[in-house]
Amino acid sequence: MALPPAVELRRRNRAALLQQLHRHGPQTRAALTEALGLNRSTIGALATELAESGHIEETTGQSTGSAGRPSTLVACVPQSITVAAVEIRADRLRFALVGLGGEVLERSETALDEGADPMTAVSVITGGTAAASAEAVAAVPGLVDEGTVAHSTELGWIDRDAAADLEAATGREWQVVDTATAAAVGEWTRGDARDSRKLLYLHGGRGLTAGLVIEGRAQRGGSIQLGHIVVEPGGRECACGLRGCLEAEMEAFGFGEDFETTTLAAGMGDAAARDRLRRFGEDLGWALGAVVTATGPDEILFGGWLRELYLSTAAPVRSALAETTLPHLRSKLRLRTPVLGDEGALIGAAETGFAALFDQMR
Amino acid sequence: MLLELTGLSKRFGPVEVLSDVDLAIDAGEVCALVGDNGAGKSTLVKCVAGIHGIDGGAITVDGEARHITGPRDAAALGIEVVYQDLALCDNLDVVENLFLGREKMRGMMLDDDAMEQLAAETLSSLAVRTIRNLRQPVASLSGGQRQTVAIAKAVLWNSRLVILDEPTAALGVAQTRQVLELIRRLADQGLAVLYISHNLNDVFAVADRIAALYLGRMAAVLDAADATQSQVVELITSGRSGTLGLGADTNGART
Numbered sequence: 206m207a208l209p210p211a212v213e214l215r216r217r218n219r220a221a222l223l224q225q226l227h228r229h230g231p232q233t234r235a236a237l238t239e240a241l242g243l244n245r246s247t248i249g250a251l252a253t254e255l256a257e258s259g260h261i262e263e264t265t266g267q268s269t270g271s272a273g274r275p276s277t278l279v280a281c282v283p284q285s286i287t288v289a290a291v292e293i294r295a296d297r298l299r300f301a302l303v304g305l306g307g308e309v310l311e312r313s314e315t316a317l318d319e320g321a322d323p324m325t326a327v328s329v330i331t332g333g334t335a336a337a338s339a340e341a342v343a344a345v346p347g348l349v350d351e352g353t354v355a356h357s358t359e360l361g362w363i364d365r366d367a368a369a370d371l372e373a374a375t376g377r378e379w380q381v382v383d384t385a386t387a388a389a390v391g392e393w394t395r396g397d398a399r400d401s402r403k404l405l406y407l408h409g410g411r412g413l414t415a416g417l418v419i420e421g422r423a424q425r426g427g428s429i430q431l432g433h434i435v436v437e438p439g440g441r442e443c444a445c446g447l448r449g450c451l452e453a454e455m456e457a458f459g460f461g462e463d464f465e466t467t468t469l470a471a472g473m474g475d476a477a478a479r480d481r482l483r484r485f486g487e488d489l490g491w492a493l494g495a496v497v498t499a500t501g502p503d504e505i506l507f508g509g510w511l512r513e514l515y516l517s518t519a520a521p522v523r524s525a526l527a528e529t530t531l532p533h534l535r536s537k538l539r540l541r542t543p544v545l546g547d548e549g550a551l552i553g554a555a556e557t558g559f560a561a562l563f564d565q566m567r
Numbered sequence: 568m569l570l571e572l573t574g575l576s577k578r579f580g581p582v583e584v585l586s587d588v589d590l591a592i593d594a595g596e597v598c599a600l601v602g603d604n605g606a607g608k609s610t611l612v613k614c615v616a617g618i619h620g621i622d623g624g625a626i627t628v629d630g631e632a633r634h635i636t637g638p639r640d641a642a643a644l645g646i647e648v649v650y651q652d653l654a655l656c657d658n659l660d661v662v663e664n665l666f667l668g669r670e671k672m673r674g675m676m677l678d679d680d681a682m683e684q685l686a687a688e689t690l691s692s693l694a695v696r697t698i699r700n701l702r703q704p705v706a707s708l709s710g711g712q713r714q715t716v717a718i719a720k721a722v723l724w725n726s727r728l729v730i731l732d733e734p735t736a737a738l739g740v741a742q743t744r745q746v747l748e749l750i751r752r753l754a755d756q757g758l759a760v761l762y763i764s765h766n767l768n769d770v771f772a773v774a775d776r777i778a779a780l781y782l783g784r785m786a787a788v789l790d791a792a793d794a795t796q797s798q799v800v801e802l803i804t805s806g807r808s809g810t811l812g813l814g815a816d817t818n819g820a821r822t
């Protein structure tokens with residue numbers, strides 16, 4: 206509030222312009238003027254200023270329309286702001302350095318020994334780039350709240366202050382989000398889910414987690430332990446100590462590993478395999494019914510190996526949803542699979558970092 | 568409504584194969600058409616595609632009654648049918664197949680590079696990553712890739728209604744999933760899709776509405792969000808389920 210209104214307005218317009226270019230790609234000044242609702246001279250002054258600071262450049266694009274006149278496009282300079290993103294899995298560490306505008310500048314991954322602590326590997330894989338980047342975000346499969354991983358089936362973590370451990374390992378601050386939330390942010394920003402207001406992403410890894418984002422933004426409390434919703438009271442014992450958790454009831458699949466064998470057998474008419482598939486689809490549908498009733502999403506994405514499960518057992522999944530949710534919650538609900546595939550969580554982690562940066566700029 | 572069938576009837580000699588069928592399909596939605604063998608699904612498709620003439624009722628496109636007397640009429644209205652035995656030319660490559668039969672379209676003068684670029688853009692707009700080489704002959708593609716080319720053709724030529732008659736019947740598990748995702752994406756891009764399948768998992772995976780034909784009659788049209796598998800199975804096998812269907816108190820069919 207200490208800033209004079211004119212300076213503050215200018216800051217805000219700068220942030221809005223960069224965010225517009227970051228999300229929607231190179232465009233003409235005229236398009237920017239229209240998208241941001243600012244007048245031509247304001248856009249001109251901002252563009253000059255941001256070009257001088259090295260954030261944007263103006264390039265001569267391809268000819269447009271029948272007149273064939275080349276038009277000048279305003280574009281981000283990717284290297285001007287970078288975000289480091291890592292995705293931690295039980296057996297692998299994946300890294301991406303993403304530049305302003307969304308270009309992936311660096312991408313690598315490394316295998317982890319089973320049971321090894323990934324923190325040391327993080328400092329190796331990010332090298333010097335993490336220190337130089339404006340934000341660093343880690344995606345972790347599990348229940349995450351403000352830097353702490355309350356529970357992760359996949360990593361075997363309980364109440365681990367991952368943000369602090371990452372900082373100790375790399376010497377810089379980290380944001381921590383759960384893998385499902387990160388993937389939801391990724392699909393909303395760079396995938397096909399941008400029309401969704403309340404997007405629920407389900408992630409099938411070695412455990413089952415879910416993340417809810419509103420207008421593409423991660424929410425505190427949006428990390429959901431899908432795998433530990435009880436679908437069979439008194440059922441199989443779960444690693445978490447409860448009985449009949451969705452995850453425990455699906456353990457037969459070795460979390461996706463022999464899932465394809467089961468679908469194949471079912472497709473070839475194996476009655477036992479069919480029965481198993483139907484039961485897993487039904488269990489997922491019931492667990493989902495509870496989540497939908499509690500959170501009211503308008504779109505659900507089935508990610509990780511849940512993509513395969515959904516596409517092969519959609520009939521029992523949707524039947525169970527129809528039987529356990531109110532009409533107004535299910536009638537407009539879109540059920541889809543992600544388009545970014547395996548890259549979604551990494552891209553989304555980076556976009557979570559950019560969202561925080563744009564907030565700070567305002 | 569993009570396509571509306573009202574009171575559609577079709578006879579082969581003395582046998583009435585479709586009786587008084589009502590069905591409406593809107594842009595942006597996948598409507599699944601289910602029914603037992605011989606229920607009349609393919610016949611319905613062929614009536615819309617102009618292969619069979621109709622004996623009663625009306626076919627309306629964009630609210631206007633149309634006489635579709637051949638595949639050319641259907642294509643002019645933006646209706647594209649992908650049959651299971653696809654009409655692709657094995658000796659031509661992917662790009663040539665996508666443009667086959669349309670080279671002489673008015674005002675279109677595209678060179679090879681432009682055609683290849685347009686083909687690549689179309690496939691990428693559908694998030695198709697399985698076809699690497701657009702210059703490879705279609706004969707060397709897998710069943711799923713062939714299906715993908717046929718569907719992409721519909722998008723490339725700005726079709727507004729795509730009808731798929733059992734497109735996944737001959738495909739393996741992984742390829743079926745890709746085609747299902749493609750079908751959903753077509754509708755999400757604003758096309759209307761009529762999808763015929765005997766596999767209820769495939770139907771529930773993509774459908775917004777499910778229309779069940781029973782012995783040539785429309786037993787019910789359900790919102791997929793409200794439907795259960797057992798309801799649909801009953802409608803297919805007996806034409807009714809609880810209060811839904813033929814001869815029941817309330818008819819699930821839309822009017």
Ligand SMILES: Nc1ncnc2c1ncn2[C@@H]1O[C@H](COP(=O)(O)OP(=O)(O)OP(=O)(O)O)[C@@H](O)[C@H]1O
Nearest residue numbers: 579580584602603604605606607608609610611765
């Ligand atoms: N050209 C034709 N001449 C005579 N009868 C026909 C002709 N085409 C279809 N029929 C008959 O019409 C009925 C409906 O056939 P149709 O092919 O529409 O069924 P369908 O629902 O597509 O079945 P399927 O699931 O087996 O493909 C069948 O009894 C069939 O024998």
Ligand SMILES: [Mg+2]
Nearest residue numbers: 608609610732
């Ligand atoms: Mg048929």
Ligand SMILES: [Zn+2]
Nearest residue numbers: 433443445450
């Ligand atoms: Zn549990």
